Amino acid sequence: MLERVIAWSPLDVKAIFEDLSAVLGDQEPRPAEIPGLATRLRGHLERLSTIAVADPRFCPLEEIQKTLRRGVALQESKLPGGHRHALGHTRRIAGVVEDLVGQLIETKQIKGPED
Template sequence: MKPLEAIADDIGDVLGEQDPRESEFGEIAERLRGDLLRLVAIANAAGDGGGDGDAEVCRLLQRARTLRSEALPDDSRQALGQLRRMAGLVNDLLERLVETNIVKEVA
């Protein structure tokens, strides 16, 4: 199972100061999709994936399900935009899971 620190690294690969190379877009997209799957599974196991969980976690989970299913656009600027949205969502979901004490803070 992928450590949460590795998920934070994936976020940094996209939202860091330097954009990833276009040749890495596909690989990064797959890693981010996997990160979303992992965080969704954690939230579901904690009981926050249903209607009586944290409302913000539920909203983020719905966005994750939608964004995960979208194909990476062929246009490089659009693809980078989608990677940024995915990385931002992974970040938001991870932060919310920390705030709600579902996971421990990631260094």
């Protein structure tokens, strides 16, 4: 437990939005960038999912539960080969992260990048 506390770092919402912009923005990421972006987005998804269910006294809203279920399926699947397939998969992960971060900001479970 102590190791987890020592290794803990605050949630960097700004970094989440930067990665979302890199994947979902107007300019497509280069093929070499996709594996790193996918890894970071999976990490964001894991942390956000943990936050969403962290308080055992409250069940997440149905909308958040649906988003979490979408995320589980993507977390369990590997990054496919081929640029187009890998980009599509990474964009699906980004879509779930984008939805979840928005829902958690809306429910005040996390602060937005401007807060």
